[in-house]
Amino acid sequence: MFETIARDLLLERTDHTLEFYEGSGSNWRLTKTGTPGNIGSFEDVLFANNDMQDTPVTISLFPIFRENQYTVGLSFVDITKQKLGLAEFLDDSQFTNVEAVMVALGCKECLLPMESGKSVEFKALHGVLTKCNVLLTERKKSEFKSRDLVQDLSRIIRGSTEPVRDLLSEFEHALCALGALISYAELLADDGNYGCYTIEKYNLDSYMRLDSAAMRALNVLENKTDLNKNFSLFGLMNRTCTAGMGKRLLNRWLKQPLLDVDAINCRLDLVQAFVEDAELRQGLRLHLKRISDIERLTHNLKKKTANLQPVIKLYQSSIRLPHIKDVLEHYEGQFSPLIRNKYLDPLQRWMNEDGLNKFIALVEVAIDLDQLENGGYMISPKYNRNLAALKEQLNAVEQQIQNLHKQTANDLDLSLDKTLKLERGTQFGHVFRITKKEEQKVRKKLSTHYIVLETRKDGVKFTNSKLKRLGDQYQKVLSEYTSCQKVFVAQVVDTTASFSEVFETLSVILSELDVLLSFADLATSCPIPYVRPDITPSIIFAKYSRRTVLRFVCFGLSYKIDLHHFDDSDYYGLNINCDYHGSTPLGLAWAICEYLVQVTRAPTLFATHFHELTALAHVDGHEPHSSSNLGVANYHVGAHIDPESHKLTMLYKVEPGACDQSFGIHVAEFANFPEAVVTLARSKAEELEDFSETFSINNDLKEEVGSKRKRACSPDDIARGAARAHKFLQQFSALPLDQMDWNEAMEQINKLRSVLEKDAAGCPWLQQFF
Structure with missing residues (x-):
């Protein structure tokens, strides 16, 4: 239950802080605190039964509004990867650069000075946090200071402090953000962080910029409302094998599409x-399935509560690496130099006597690997005389338990191990287990000579007084062994932590291999073959390709398309505009669309409920002001309505032409609206919709499409009315409103309106506006 609540608060909602108290009566104390950006205290609970798919990032912003422009100082910390970052840039009033950074980094929490919430200039910034589902944490402005920053960083940053000084000299406001971040994350309070972090300059132009709306519109990441995994790019492309590393890297690649053509190639x-x-491909995937989450295990080693489990899992992953290396060495294709440079040489460099081989030898000497079959993590008894003596006692008790197992099998006339099994668990300790079918045969003896503990689908667990006594004795000796080995466990964990650099490098290599193999597996398993796009610095040509995930990078489905690749998002970027209706007036939607067509001229997907906007694609539209707009075409998603039952069936097929009718009535029927309401809506729709009249649209297909609304006015009436309305607007725009008071302005406007209303008496087209 607690795991479910913690995952919901910290991973799903991401707008809560979780505090954990211990105590009783009136004496309670806070022992753990977690936020969406800092989940370290609850990692063991959150990911006990689930992989960690994304690394939470906390960001700190120090925005300045000066001389009518916004300067943003930014810093971020990834506690899992132990990485700090800095950036400083100019931004617009909507903080689009901040939003792009948040999306790329996958931010979960943002620190802001308290004063920013009171400022009108930064109101839009709070809206950006809401859009990106980022928790806002306000801190005192006094925490945003850069004093003693070099000294603080010298403790936690790995390597020399001189490069750090040079990096900090490039920033001003970002240093204040970094100071608040270090204080909030308490990085200096844990000496396990000392000498472990790296720091870098974050470049906004390193990746293609995506805002939160684009991420949602393109279904890049998974959503809890998805019906299946193929509803998102992440779900479709996630065929990773490693325990979490590959998923996190894929998640990061999807949020950070490449711009460098060489890197894409x-x-x-x-x-x-x-x-x-x-x-x-198959050989590598076979071995990668045995690789644990090296990145998280390395991070866990640095905690004071670390035990032998991460050491053992790192050992089990390390002994698989020679097999991965052998598979790579057998490849002799055209890309063998690239594979050698990217993977084989680094693996060879770290698999030497001072690297992984030394670690493997350490584990094999220090840890009793024979106990792994029983699920135990024990220091080898050769380390200490007391451990050796306790080990002998454990073996003696275990032998007695095995003898009792044989006696019980003979007593119940059951096959040893095959039918009568001996198990050890945390709830009952040592127990016997048989299937429910066998239990019926020996039920009489069980009821008289044994104690039945539990009956479940997997069988019946039972014990007797002798097994219970031996089990308690075994547990007592085991507890003594565990207590005696604590000092040696700490030594082994500390020694393993000294190999962190080796394991961090290996995690990068193996996770990258995992994601690329996932792309390859997707490309080869699709019913329609995937192909590789051809990429040059200014153009991407995917021969027979319909869906190319070009910058992440994968192959695409086999249909023909030409795709252009440019660096700037103004003229050549892809705009996605959705649902200009409701509170957005038609005039504003029209102006935005027209500006995109005639000025920006960027590729645009414009989804709207305003059928009037389809006139932008007309060569000879019904509106006199409509003009030919090259490159504008109307498309709609097809649907079928049964003429008898009026049942709506979505075809999920994009077809040329404007949508010729609304399906809101059918949705209302599905929602069980009152019949009277539906009938009235249907009659109103018949007045407004007419599917007979057609017109030509301005595209190469010259498709004939139905008009959305019946034209009640003649073309002459429309032309005359529009000309009169245009004259009214000219007269209105000529009024010197800035030189008038309110009453005088309203008087002039009412005069113009009254004249227009008189002229509208003879024009049906103008009358509809009154």
């Missing part, structure tokens, strides 16, 4: 190698 070369060589 490099990834595509690797995907092509794995697609073309099935033996290479």
